[in-house]
Amino acid sequence: MSHHTADLSLRERIHLRPSVLPEALADLRETCGLEEAVILSTCNRFEIYSPADRDAAGWIGRRAPEFAPELSSRLTTFKEKDAVRHLFSVAGGLEAQVLGETQILGQVKEAYEISRQHGMTGQILNMLFQRALTVGKRIRAETRLAETPVSVSSVAVRLCEKIFGRLEGRRVLVVGAGEISTIAAEHLHERGARLEIFSTRSREPAEALARSFSAPCLPVESLAGRLPDADIVISGSGAPHLLLTADAVRIAQKQRAGRPLFLVDLAIPRDIDPASAGLDNVFLYNLDDLDEIARDHRHEREQEIPRCEAIIREETESFWDRLAHAQLEEPLRRFHARITSVVEEELRRSNISPDSLESLKKSIPNRVLSEAFAKSRRGGRAQDRQALVQALKEFFGL
CATH class of the missing domain: 3.30.460.30 (Glutamyl-tRNA reductase, N-terminal domain)
Incomplete structure (x- = not known):
């Protein structure tokens, strides 16, 4: 899915x-x-x-x-x-x-x-x-598919630029310190935004992230109280519950004198109450909403798809062949071990020297299975090798 x-x-x-x-x-x-x-x-x-x-x-x-x-x-x-x-x-x-x-x-x-x-x-x-x-x-x-690294976070920042134009001086509240929030914060900092980092589960990563941008680090419990002064909230915490309710956003909007509030929820499960989207001058975007913007930038990379698909076809065929070989060698090794055990047991009943016993214990199984191992490493249809693997396992209880 x-x-x-x-x-x-x-x-x-x-x-x-x-x-x-x-x-x-x-x-x-x-x-x-x-x-x-x-x-x-x-x-x-x-x-x-x-x-x-x-x-x-x-x-x-x-x-x-x-x-x-x-x-x-x-x-x-x-x-x-x-x-x-x-x-x-x-x-x-x-x-x-x-x-x-x-x-x-x-x-x-x-x-x-x-x-x-x-x-x-x-x-x-x-x-x-x-x-x-x-x-x-x-x-x-x-390929040039990742020549200019992109992510959901970078697309979200582009969306912010589309709405506000220049982000320099804009106050942005970044919730979480995981990879998604970190990448978003890096892009925002490069564009001159004023950041505030909010910690969720563990405070140490958020503090480290805040220090790297000379930004304050605040507990997520204070997030609602900082909304009246914010322009943008980007949240990607991964918390198991909502961090920002529609009621909290509604209360904050009464103190904003009609200024628009831009909310970007990159988390799953969501951090921001979807009902916030129905409030006046509140613009809420989630992961599904980013699809359209991502498609706008897709054409820049689509020319690399044929080369990527060729690599994947080549690697798939190569892997499938190696897997078939590996699956065949495993039962052969087990069979080799079983023959070795039987040979050792039978030879111990005879009056031969320990040196001869050790030599025969190795040479007999190797001679019996040498051709089988050689064939397993040669070409052939993967379906045939898989059928042989199944037969070996069933016939010899491997």
């Missing part, structure tokens, strides 16, 4: 912060029987990657039961090569709301590392995500 198939109201209901991913992975294992999985949950997408053919739609549906009737039309399933191709496209920034944004590569890495650290990745997912990270870097190195 992504911004292509689901609007913000659904995406924010199923979004998972990195801190709760371990718990979600454990529940996914217990509920759906998935021994391996990576959950990629960002502002604009929620995806589950697993080598097992299990239907996780019901698990997703329980996170947003009110959307259950329409959920099936919002979910997309990719299998085998299509799943590989899709992840490579995501890592490369081709599926992003802002074409070529660089933030997604770090999010893919973080999602993979969390699963790996909690024992939820095996051979296939390790190979897949390690390659995806390489593909993402290759696309950025070999």
